[in-house]
């Protein structure tokens with residue numbers, strides 16, 4: 379069910395939309411900006427549901443919600459509302475003028491049921507300049523019933539003429555704690571929730587994906603397994619780890635994990651406070667590393683990690699970069715281990 383109360387951490391934008399819906403003053407064109415997973419689509423659909431609801435529920439505090447029971451709400455729920463169109467782009471990397479022209483001609487037709495017609499354009503930043511110019515005509519003289527919701531990560535790619543005719547509403551990254559709480563509410567174990575929330579950079583969508591994806595959970599466990607005692611790892615398990623990361627997303631997730639692992643080691647070494655750790659369940663290993671590794675070694679690991687990032691950006695072979703990084707870390711850890719024994 380679409381409810382504004384389900385949209386987490388976006389009080390300002392939600393408050394604005396609710397007040398505009400209540401007073402019937404919603405702009406014909408809004409750009410919702412925010413990171414992937416920040417809830418743009420959910421918010422756009424909820425706005426459409428509220429706009430079209432036949433029995434909008436208004437509370438005394440001024441908040442409003444779609445009723446969830448009228449025919450319009452039910453059609454919204456099943457994704458079959460005749461007056462709501464979500465643009466499905468033809469090409470992965472751009473939205474062309476043809477797609478926008480089809481929206482334009484569709485908007486010429488009166489709403490099928492209600493008082494409004496809503497068009498949602500995900501990844502609207504992918505509109506070509508030509509497509510934006512085509513859209514501009516609608517923005518200049520929108521039919522009274524038309525509402526366009528453009529979803530985008532930022533506003534950089536929009537023409538100034540388009541921007542000037544839209545209201546831009548920026549979604550904030552949801553704080554990690556809020557994401558963590560959402561995951562725990564959905565039955566995900568607290569430590570996993572904490573790690574996934576940290577990885578997600580405040581994106582509920584990404585965190586849920588991480589938490590619910592068995593495959594990424596498996597990859598995470600393998601990586602943690604390796605990092606626990608990397609000084610004891612043989613070359614073949616290092617090579618195997620580096621070779622098992624097949625996509626840029628997997629590589630990025632692995633590097634995130636590595637960053638958090640050594641961040642935890644450094645935090646424990648410098649503060650001695652286990653409550654500040656993210657990998658709370660790995661305390662034994664983190665503590666062992668914090669006791670063994672010198673600050674100089676942790677700095678060397680951090681330098682190696684930064685160099686790996688630069689090489690990946692320069693498109694050096696991913697597997698080789700990761701192998702080198704892991705071998706450098708292993709070497710650094712072995713040195714301190716020997717020095718300590």
Ligand SMILES: [Zn+2]
Pocket residue numbers: 430431432433434444445446447448449450451
């Ligand atoms: Zn309704």
